[in-house]
Amino acid sequence: MPIHKDPDPKGRAWPLFLATHSRLMERIEDALARAKLPPLAWYDVLWELEKAPDQRLRMHQLAERIVLSRSNLTRLADRLEAAGLLRREPCPDDRRGSFCVITQAGLDTRKTMWPVYGEQIEVLFARHLSVAEAEMLVKVMTRMLVVKQE
Amino acid sequence: MPIHKDPDPKGRAWPLFLATHSRLMERIEDALARAKLPPLAWYDVLWELEKAPDQRLRMHQLAERIVLSRSNLTRLADRLEAAGLLRREPCPDDRRGSFCVITQAGLDTRKTMWPVYGEQIEVLFARHLSVAEAEMLVKVMTRMLVVKQE
């Protein structure tokens, strides 16, 4: 059985990368919505806070970890705070800034979201990867993330 | 030189995938904006139309190719049309529908955007892939895209 080599795998990889991302996100958001759960962005915030030392992060740390503009994060945090999933606390060292601290309700919500989210990751993504492929993906994407602007 | 295997490459791959996508999109949009060019979504639409037979597509075909909700696409097309980059034409076979047809200005704009966009793809993405890695990426992502809902 002859193998037909793709004449330009690099040229095809990028559009596929974009399409895959859109499609997977669409499905994940849909699964969360069907389960009456908050959107993925909320999960990201909650999870970063839960992992963080003292379960708290400054706004800018959070913004950089979840790759979100500052103003965007301010309002995302507003919504999470309004829902009681986090609270803001003044920062003693720097009176300009504040911490976001995850609340018990936030921990609970994150835990409730995980089975739904995790199942989608498995079905849509992980299932299609061998361990070797996953390792290669990690290597490749790590390289891409390291690139400095300009 | 000992190799330290990642204990859980699959678990790391997904968050990295999300982060890589955000970061790369951010950089690309930024590069386009700095060059006073339209956003990436416009490029996608123009390129799909340019490639299409007769340089035209029905709204639903376009929506499915660029992975965008219908209503979202209606308004994206409105903007492109307002900018003179495409025009709508009634569909003779189906009086509910219409075609989007790319205009000469649309072809020109797509061509102007490409060097900027293409350079970012190279610098941020393609440069970090060997041919073998690109081939693997294509294989893996193709699998993921084939998954049927439910």
Place this chain on the structure above:
DNA sequence: AAAATATAGTTGCAATTTCAACTATTTCAT
């Protein structure tokens, strides 16, 4: 051939995102 159902695309409205401007500190360079 009528009624029921499905598909194409648009639109109102509310939610979210973006951009630029703004306040309040903090840090740096004289």
Place this chain on the structure above:
DNA sequence: ATGAAATAGTTGAAATTGCAACTATATTTT
């Protein structure tokens, strides 16, 4: 120490997105 520049975070206003409802036409069922 003082003024200039940088950083933290928020906010108003405009642009974009998403959801649900809606119009119009096509297709299927009886």
